[in-house]
Amino acid sequence: MSSLLNSLAFLSLPGGTEWVVIALFGLLIFGKRLPEVGKSLGRSIVEFKKGLKGVEDDVNNAIDHDQAEMLPPPEKKSESTPKPAASNTEASSPPSSS
Numbered sequence: 591m592s593s594l595l596n597s598l599a600f601l602s603l604p605g606g607t608e609w610v611v612i613a614l615f616g617l618l619i620f621g622k623r624l625p626e627v628g629k630s631l632g633r634s635i636v637e638f639k640k641g642l643k644g645v646e647d648d649v650n651n652a653i654d655h656d657q658a659e660m661l662p663p664p665e666k667k668s669e670s671t672p673k674p675a676a677s678n679t680e681a682s683s684p685p686s687s688s
């Protein structure tokens with residue numbers, strides 16, 4: 591068990607000097623193409639974020655659509671309000687002139 595822990599501890603993240611060595615190695619490999627590599631990396635990150643945003647929008651739209659189906663439809667109100675019906679006695683009898 592302790593040998594397993596020792597091997598896992600060996601796989602830790604690089605330290606300060608190790609990052610410097612990695613950076614120098616990267617400069618040796620990429621050299622003059624480093625700006626191009628940076629641009630392409632930046633474009634890749636932007637495209638990845640756009641893709642995530644698109645998926646997030648699709649999920650939100652699906653959730654909104656499902657919630658709309660679960661809710662009962664709102665009652666439609668007529669635009670013109672009905673006038674109260676007049677009583678029959680008032681409508682049938684003409685005004686009296688006395």
